[in-house]
Amino acid sequence: MIRKISGGVTAARGFSAACCAAGIKYRDRTDMAMLFSAAPCVAAGTFTSNKVKAAPVLWDMEIINAGCPVQAVVVNAGIANAATGKAGLDLCRATAEHAGKALSVPASSVLIGSTGVIGPLIPLDRISAGIDAMAGTLSDSQEAGTAASKAIMTTDTVNKEFAVAFDLPAADGSGTVTVHLGGMSKGSGMIHPNMCTMLGYLATDCAIPRSLLVKALRTVVPDTFNMITVDGDTSTNDTLLLLANGLAGNRPVSEGDGSYDVFLEALYSVCRDLAVLMASDGEGATHLVEMRVYHADTKENARILARSVVGSSLVKAMIFGRDANCGRILCALGYAGPDFDPAAIELFLHGEHETLCFYKDGCVQPFDEEKAAAILGEKEVRFSCDMKMGSEEATAWGCDLTHDYVTINGDYRS
């Protein structure tokens, strides 16, 4: 059974974190974070599908794809190190080498993440000074993990961390051991479901073969991080990393004994919670929007339909305005791509205490405007659609479109 526990990236045994104010772009706040594992980790990652990949994405992809053991991650906020050419890649190499020396691990075991403005180069001296400061203050405390999750924020308004614990058979056959999986992520704008859509770092003490770690991440991402959208813009820097150091002492996870299913459920739980929190913390957002599509013909069609609704500017603006102009939900399903019968489907708006059917038999249904406005005033607005076609379903999460989104992105660099 998966149990939610407090904490984040330091919840799992052997993982420590640190952060510092390196002065890369922001003033008067922390802007660098470090994650370190006492033992080398097997690692899996998913990366942006953007053709323009930031330098740290290229650096991490090389290490992850080569299957190198991973022991540290260095992250900065404020500058993305994207569209920086060879100088940006050189900076990554220098960062990893500096961190490797400071932590006494190979440079090839150091992963890098950057988020912020596209274009400028990050000053290496500040990165180096930041690494030196962090290497001396690493801590496995819950507070250290929380502080790291705050240091990687950009336009985020809340830090994002979750952790779970679960039991697996012990490696020595003596009953079970408790395994932990925790993670942090950042992401608020330039978020769209295409690969992982943000920076996310997951750390577990689970003993698991690399092949199963990779498989688990690939299984979970399409239904979690790839099902959120804030603005339809897929970043140049999206990175999700999952590190496993094996220190929990469990019998290595395998598909034959049910332990893989437990691990998968734990991973899904943390990824889903992080993803939904990112959607609700979308730039300028005042509402979380959830769209569940069920009885669809295929899983992929269910995903496409659900994402189309939460991605629609008109749906997003209507929720901001608490205007139950529900034809827009139907419209967004209609242009999503998958075929369906408009006369067969049924659409619902779910409040905390009440559900309204606002479309069936091919017609928008009369509904109580006051009730609808009240439901749209709730912090979390949920819609669902019965496609009447099959047995597949998917849920997507987004947020409303507000004046603040425009303000934030009309003047992002200053």
Place this chain on the structure above:
Amino acid sequence: MIRKISGGVTAARGFSAACCAAGIKYRDRTDMAMLFSAAPCVAAGTFTSNKVKAAPVLWDMEIINAGCPVQAVVVNAGIANAATGKAGLDLCRATAEHAGKALSVPASSVLIGSTGVIGPLIPLDRISAGIDAMAGTLSDSQEAGTAASKAIMTTDTVNKEFAVAFDLPAADGSGTVTVHLGGMSKGSGMIHPNMCTMLGYLATDCAIPRSLLVKALRTVVPDTFNMITVDGDTSTNDTLLLLANGLAGNRPVSEGDGSYDVFLEALYSVCRDLAVLMASDGEGATHLVEMRVYHADTKENARILARSVVGSSLVKAMIFGRDANCGRILCALGYAGPDFDPAAIELFLHGEHETLCFYKDGCVQPFDEEKAAAILGEKEVRFSCDMKMGSEEATAWGCDLTHDYVTINGDYRS
């Protein structure tokens, strides 16, 4: 040679128009328009790709696809007659029958267009009274065309009409005759390049076989109406109609004698002007945004790349804020889909008097922030990208994302 002339939908011989205030949803303004041709027309049309098609779209598609002669169009603003099921289709039939009687033409020659809120039914008695009023006031004056173009507006801030004249060989062999093509369109929100993205009505007195009329429209739409975007939402009601009554007296257009190319150029000119005007009049817009992609490997890739940039919420918000955060242009190219080499391409910002290169050799280039802010302050903001791959090009148009867009769409129905 194609000559721009004043006027719109009544510019071509034999076309008359009327409008009235039918009180369908708006108060104190006209909200219905009628277009009538003195002679039966061959007709071509493109329609929304949305799976949820409004009743008037289904009505028009049936007539256009059957190749029926067309003689009138009845349009209303305020209610879209979408998601109205069988009652909505019955209303279309009753509308066409009533207009057919009033104009002494077959109901099957009457096309219908509706734009506005999805869901409600349009009261037939108001439609019928509107038709009766308009049938008695049809006029081929320029003013009547202009008034019709105003009656079909919803959130549009300007009416949209253009016309051209061109010469073709006379049918009787006696030199040339002047042929006219004029049109009007409406569209401001729920606009996205997928088929024609709005209501548009084009009328020409050119004699042209239906097969060539259809071919011409299909040739021109992908580079004009399908290259604009306001908010990425493809409407349930998009309709573009092209009627040709042959009254100019030209030798019927054919592909063998060059006359088809002249007609195509005239059609492109009117469609492009209407499309660009719609983009610049996007809901809440303060800037027209143009993105030209050239030296692309294929035409379709050039279109996809150009549209991705003008469709990006982050690019749109940055232009509203006059913040030259040009990495976002690169980012939007990168997630568009087509493959390219980020180290090879070059990106430019074009002012009225100056061009800035802000990305080349894989790096964002230093540029004069003041100059960039000045260019972003111009009413029309133009970007271009040299893909360094081939010889194809495409241009897309959009607008900025503003507080007013959010306000308009947060409370559209009231």
